Amino acid sequence: MSRSTRTEHLPAPRTRRRLTAAALAAATAGLTTAALLALNATTASAAPTPAPATGDTRTVSQPSVPTTVCAPLTSGLAMSGRTAGTADETNPPDTARIQAALDKCAQSGSGQVAVKLSAADAGHTAFLTGPLTVHQGEVLLLDSGVTLYGSLNPATYQVSGKPTCGTVATDSGGCKPLITIAGANAGVEAVRSSSGGQGRIDGRGDLDLLGTSTTWWSLATDAKNKGEKQNNPRMIQANSSDNFTLYDIDLVNSPNFHVYYSGNGFTAWGVRIKTPATARNTDGIDPAGATNVTIADSYIQDGDDGIAVKGGSAASKNITVKDSHFYGTHGISIGSETNSGVSNVLFENNTLTGTDSSGNAGGSSNGIRIKSSPANGGTVRQVTYDNTCLTKVKYPLVFDTHYSSGTGSSTPYFTDILVNGVRSTGSVSGATSTFVGLNSTYPLGLTLENVSLDATAYTASYANIGLYNSDITPSGTGVTTSPVSGSGSVPSCSFPAFPGL
Template sequence: MQHKGITADAPNRHRRGKFTRARIALGTALATAAAGGVIVAAHASGTTSAPASATGDSRNVQQPSTPKTVCRTLVSGLTMTGRKAGSTQEAAPPDTGRIQQALNACAQSGSGQVAVKLTASGTRTAFLTGPITVPKGVVLLLDSPVTLYGSRNPADYQISGKPACGTVASSSGGCKPLITVSGANAGVEGIRAAGGGQGRIDGRGDMALYGKSTTWWALATQAKNQKANQNNPRMIQAVKSDNFTLYDIDLVNAPNFHVSYQNGTGFTAWGVRIKTPATARNTDGIDPSGATDVTIANSYIMDGDDGIAIKGGSAPSKNITVRNSHFYGTHGISIGSETAAGVSNVLVTGNTVTGTDANGNASGSSVGLRIKSSGVNGGPVTKVTYTGTCITKVKQPLVFDTHYASGSGSTPSFTGIVVNGVKATASVSGAKSVISGYDSGHPVGLTLLNVSLDTNTTTAEYAKVGLSNSTLKPSGTGVTTSSVSGSGTVPTCTFPAFPAL
């Protein structure tokens, strides 16, 4: 297999076959490992067999394209000053009804797909909406100058019988998402201009709620300080929406999670740019949960929690690929903490992780690669492969932790975990990795090949670790190591700046 390097797309150009690239050079043998070809010399004295490498998404995922048919076009009639409209418009967002009416009118009964397009009119480039639902077969398509703003009025999001949206309470669940996706073959997409601009959704999590002095993000901080729950809306939530696509869209300033994809098969996120500061609590980037056949590619993700969080709570997640993407100020590329139903066959390849966001804010929990679970919500995590990962400015380069929270009731088990080709630089003072199995009967099963960390301090217990060309050599209670003869090299790394939006 000939290898030309694992690369990541530059911010303003990623059309098929003509990518501008930030290169992560890996070498022929590492590419073989990424394709499932970890080579083990079984005859060598003292060696152990490496587990089979993950293959990720079972689909052959190519760059998406926007729908050929536009069912409805809506023209902006609004200009926002400082990302705000007038008081009357903020109290009752003027575009909710007409956007929802167009979406409903375009719903497909079969397998077809059409777009509802939001477009500008001169200097009028804004739409202001409360919660909307994207139905089966419809793509909400934003033209490149358009910004869709989320309402700042908590009453617009209120779920009947639940805690008041826009408050801190003893429980959560009081707010509808800004965008709910319901049904197969739907999408939220943008049109990318030649200069790199693309459609944008702004949740305005940093701005005072209508009629109040606090912000969505301040509520999240207040909830943490009071050990309570904030009631904030997610930006996009897709449930049982097979073949859902996010493409060439900017998602900024979400009040809570940016994207939650639950209990579906076939999810592609491509050319997504998420920009929310590291200081905004609980603003996860993209969270697949109970998901099968997922690809997250060629994207830039900056937020105040996990960049990616793959979960297997009530339903298993499997066949997932995260590739050629860049993370800033997040809590890393994560699996968990909900793994009770299982997570399997995850391929994470050709990514960079930077522990600070584009504004220089350090992540509150800066991690590179992480699998987290506990006795509260644990289950089997198996066949996970990381290749060609570049990490800088983090506190914890590698974390495989079965004791993420206290409690009991289920048993987390991490097996078949392969890290082949990772380099960590400029780690913060006191940085260390964590390899923590649940107990002697459930050790972490980990293989480390071509690992170069600038700090190799590690907390480790209950783990069986295969080693080849690794600066990290864990030891501790219940930790055993063995030699693995594998292919590949340590990556040569560059870290692209977050694109100007």
């Protein structure tokens, strides 16, 4: 991928409108009276064409790693493959010294310093740790070729008073994240080598937990089979941490979500997430209660949503996801929690492949997806998907207000949604799209512009849909469609392989 430094100025809103009366008259010349009446009735009831989303209100450029190193740390650990000896696995040897450096280097103002992890030599490139907290103004910086391994001892993650970490139970919340971000102007970053190597964080979700024959990922599968909940640690969680940066870092094999962010100002750039499509509940990046977010130039492979913008306890808005590539995920998504609202989200120039780099398909192979239900619904407004390329997916376009048959008193309402430029190829057998609004009072408000799907089967109800150069024209109970004016064309698509790590 290109590493050139560039500043991104977000596009100004484009003007789209319904066909004028004169244009409509010219287009319908020669139609029968009955056909004209039918067309007029459909056109009259269609939703307005949405104003395109503009996304992050910041001007965002490619980050750079900090030049001031507060605390350099050198590896003293020799790993056998991806595991250490029993004593080191029981009490991860680097937790205390990394945390002491982080505690020492916390900033009180707007400054930023690095706690840098480096190799001692070719045989000592690893650090093994339990949970860490990154404070204000700190960047946890990994040198190229260095791996930070997460503990396989569930006791090191235990949250007091909660279910036992590393078990399946009727409740969750028993595990601390591996890395907690607890202050503004912080980061988790790596030095990128001239050959493309990056520092890495490995959650080891595929390896047996200490003293057991059970992995973090098998716990997730067991929880699903039993109808219970897993107690697995997330990899990185930023709690109300403004101006957080992920840069040129590899995140692999997380036991649960890779990145969960709340706050104002989040940049993820050059991030490579690699976890199999078969690893349950391993979301890539989840902005939740987040404002002003840019996710760019990244490669994301995991066993759940590649991106999941959530608006649960707090609203999410002003979000841009661009120039990124997804593999085997459950989609480029919004939801399912939208109680507090989601607005002004721009997805631009992204590709999605329905299988991971090993050829595994995920449990729900989606492309573009907005999902919620009366159990946790709210308003999702002004969302734009520009120039999206899909291949090998089963559900190309999903707009579902009845996700997982959730019930409750909330109102999932998706409106001012624009899909402009999407192509699907190689869709799997039985591929189908979903266009389902809640009811006649809260219909799906959607525009499909420059759409070419190789599988045009669908389910649709309660939707007002504007169409321009689209090879799919949904119909069904409560569904109306109308022509809109537009420009541009269906994108030409290529799908890059996941880069070697």
